[in-house]
Amino acid sequence: MTAPRPDTTRLQRIAKAYWETGALFAAIDLEAFTLIDAGHNRVDTLGQAAGIGPLNAERLLDALAGMALVERAQDGAYRNAPDVDRFLVKERRGYAGEWMTFLRENWGDWNRIAEIMKAGDESDRLGMYDDLTEESARKYHAATYSIGMGAARKFHREVDLTGRRKIMDLGGGSGAYCINAAEKYPEIEAVVLDLPPVVPVALDYIAENGVAGRVTAKACDFTADPLPEGCDVAIQASNLPIYDRKVIGQLIRRIYDALEPGGEYHLIGEMVNNDRMGPLAPALWGLYEAIPRSQGHAHSISECEGYLAAAGFERISSVEFVPGTLTRTTGYKPG
Ligand SMILES: C[S@@+](CC[C@H](N)C(=O)[O-])C[C@H]1O[C@@H](n2cnc3c(N)ncnc32)[C@H](O)[C@@H]1O
Structure with missing residues (x-):
């Protein structure tokens, strides 16, 4: 048995991991998870409620879905994943948005x-x-x-x-x-x-x-x-x-x-x-x-x-x- 030939998949994922951070921070800054929870759970309604328009809302929701932070129902409505629902919806007892972003100043x-x-x-x-x-x-x-x-x-x-x-x-x-x-x-x-x-x-x-x-x-x-x-x-x-x-x-x-x-x-x-x-x-x-x-x-x-x-x-x-x-x-x- 020969070892599988290495490819660049893992390296590319790590090299761009900060894109994921950026998408998560955008969602937290825009309170997107809180808005989704409040019923602004479609591309157009989220785009309007977050003030980013439908194009950016679609971009953001695609990225969040790719990270399994949101789930999408057959009818196109999004809902938060269970950990997001517990820790990233404002006013919930477990809200931890401050903790998730507190080291962002070190990004550079x-x-x-x-x-x-x-x-x-x-x-x-x-x-x-x-x-x-x-x-x-x-x-x-x-x-x-x-x-x-x-x-x-x-x-x-x-x-x-x-x-x-x-x-x-x-x-x-x-x-x-x-x-x-x-x-x-x-x-x-x-x-x-x-x-x-x-x-x-x-x-x-x-x-x-x-x-x-x-x-x-x-x-x-x-x-x-x-x-x-x-x-x-x-x-x-x-x-x-x-x-x-x-x-x-x-x-x-x-x-x-x-x-x-x-x-x-x-x-x-x-x-x-x-x-x-x-x-x-x-x-x-x-x-x-x-x-x-x-x-x-x-x-x-x-x-x-x-x-x-x-x-x-x-x-x-x-x-x-x-x-x-x-x-x-x-x-x-x-x-
Ligand atoms: C990440 S926080 C943890 C706070 C708390 N133990 C908790 O788990 O919620 C680290 C804490 O250690 C404190 N700390 C670090 N070095 C210290 C030192 N030499 N003397 C006293 N406190 C220190 C910091 O000021 C900070 O409040």
């Missing part, structure tokens, strides 16, 4: 990432977070909140914190994990630790969700500042590839030291498999770190388990959290 950087990597001198410690202002943090966390509340609900379905007293959430952002904990466990307290511009933003989300009595937010650069005492749970979600092995290893030792005996630590991160052959999404988060010139990169699952073991954590395990993107590695401090 991806086009010149080879040049950026050649420029070298990756010296900034916090990378993309160096220039954070309260205004940019507010915009950024509108995006993380839109996706983080769902992830946090999933976390609390999968991890039982019954009997725990206090959580520290390292880089807790909007406070999604702490807000959901406070809603589920009537006794639990929590502190969101994040960079100074994020704190007022987190406090707003905490107040909005009615849990300000038990959840607070505190300015803390977790790579340098002291960590709070008296916590028996530590959660760190979605900031792993920003940092290199040394910073993450040191941080996890400090988390171990700060936790109460018997406490538990959950690292939810974009991890590649141990052979570093995928999945793609965590690898791309690692590559993305070249743009803000941080020292960050993708970490493998066994590397993360190794950081926990070196710090002293026991009963270490890893489970898939969000397929193809996030793994949850957990360890316990001996009691």
